[in-house]
Amino acid sequence: MTTLTARPAAPSRRPSPLLRGVVRTPYYVLTGGLAILFLFPLVWTTVASVSPRAGTAQSEGYGFANYITLANYQAGIWTYVYNSTFVSLLTVVLTLLISGLGGYAFARFTFPGKDILFMVTLAILMVPYATLLIPLYVLLTRVGLQNSLVGVALVLTMFQLPFSIFMMRVSFESVPKELDEAALVDGCSTFAVLWRVLVPAVKPGLITVGLFAFLAAWNDFMAPLILINDSNRMTLPLAIANLRVQVQGIVDYGATEAGVVILALPCCILFLLLQRHYVRGFMSGALKG
């Protein structure tokens, strides 16, 4: 590109304060507008869920009547909160266990079938969700785990494995080998090395994996939609989605807003608390390419 060098020298990068102000104002207007655009739906829904509206439980004044409607909905909102919490926690525990042990195996050992197992685990990402859920419905029926929250947690754990195994393998590999070799020479068993030496070292990786497993399980819609038919065993997203169609085609928007707030609240809190780990999870995803 000859034009690159033929151009006159670039203008000074540090213009006067006045000029900077003129340049900066549209920037702040644009970016401020963007921030509002992304936050508005969440803020509006939260405010609307406690605001008065005709046709909802909260018809006059501000208050939590919509949440009370929700609390008394069918089996009671607490049943669904409990179901979702159970599925999410079981998924987190299973994911941490399997990817903790598996990541250690992939990072520190050689064993027959290692590369194939790793490739097949990553291949889960390539297969459509629905392609697996329909045969899983049949398989879980055969072993008595269809229409069961444990079955849903097992399926959700499987879908977390590509990311979690990859993440934990990279985490273990970034710990210097000398650390566990020294402990092995001192006579520790490999499990003691893993538990006492390596787990503290890969804690950030475990937090990221656990956070992603929780968010995925808490929010999942399709697995419980296909695998659960008992309304008492529905998870929260399913129950809130059903809320809309239940009452003779009339949608209770107030209760739906309250439901969305209850669904979103734990996710937003966890995200704000663990943002660093959340961002790191994405980074490791990007490194894959």
Add this chain to the structure above:
Amino acid sequence: MIARLPGARQRPATATLLPHQKGSTMSAPTAAIRAGARSRTPGASRASRRNSWRGAGYALPNAMFVIGLFVLPLLLVLQMSASKWPLLSGNQGWNFPTNYTKAFTHRLFADSVVFTLKYTMLATVLLILIGLGLGLLVQESSRWKGFLRTSILLPSALGLASASLLFYVLYSPIAGPFAETMQQFGFSFLGTPTMALLSTTFLIVWRYAGFYMLLMLVGLQGIPTDVFEAARTDGASVWQTFRHITLPLLKPTLALTTVMCVTGSLLAFEQFYILTKGGPDNSTITVVQLIYSVAFQGQNDLGVAGALSVIALVALVVINAVQLRAFAKDKDE
């Protein structure tokens, strides 16, 4: 002003950035190779064999999950797609290729494929462009940009189902914040096929823009700063720098994000299931929605649903292979 000459703040050229970067992306395979080479050294064979059993033991739970919940279902869906398999009465024996013929001639098959492709194209172009734009906008770190990043990223912590329910209320002609405006001007967010597609895409952009912004940011931070310094001293304009330096060096990131976005969009389900229920007039039915409705809503035919799933899987693999090849070819040139 004169004191602050462009060159004064110039950082020393960081030639070490490149090899370091290479090392970090290649760490996984090289470490595996190193480990493999070590175990083959003579003298340590008995210890390494014992070690290899331990390793296999630690990987066993992973192997059990992958075999039981991934490989087995994958084989089963192949069998289902070639068998008469009603939802309630189970396997009734082979009938290949009846299910595939039924799948291809399903009255909504062509429509759902066309709609899914249309949606995928729209969502991918928008998300890649917006993600890149946002990534460039919040690139350097400052307190304001940190706040911006957090606000843009926050929706991605929500589930797709929660986000869809949220927009279901926002788009409502009765309860939404635009209800009065909608009545006044007589438009609706989900009433016509085009509006339904655009409104759903807006929801997806809102939910995923932060995700793609972050991926772009990672890619942008991987570009060594001395390249930009060199361009600046050569007097390149902002646009020239972007067009001839940022974009080519960002190609791996663009390839990754495009493949991810295309895959995600081709498998769209929740947003349409909750927001439009496939309407108006079945105009927003995606392939995955078709699979779900054939299997569990009315027809209850797991055989045809299985055939549709296999077709979707093959299509996805082919589309991804074509994309990866196109990007790899592009890289060679």
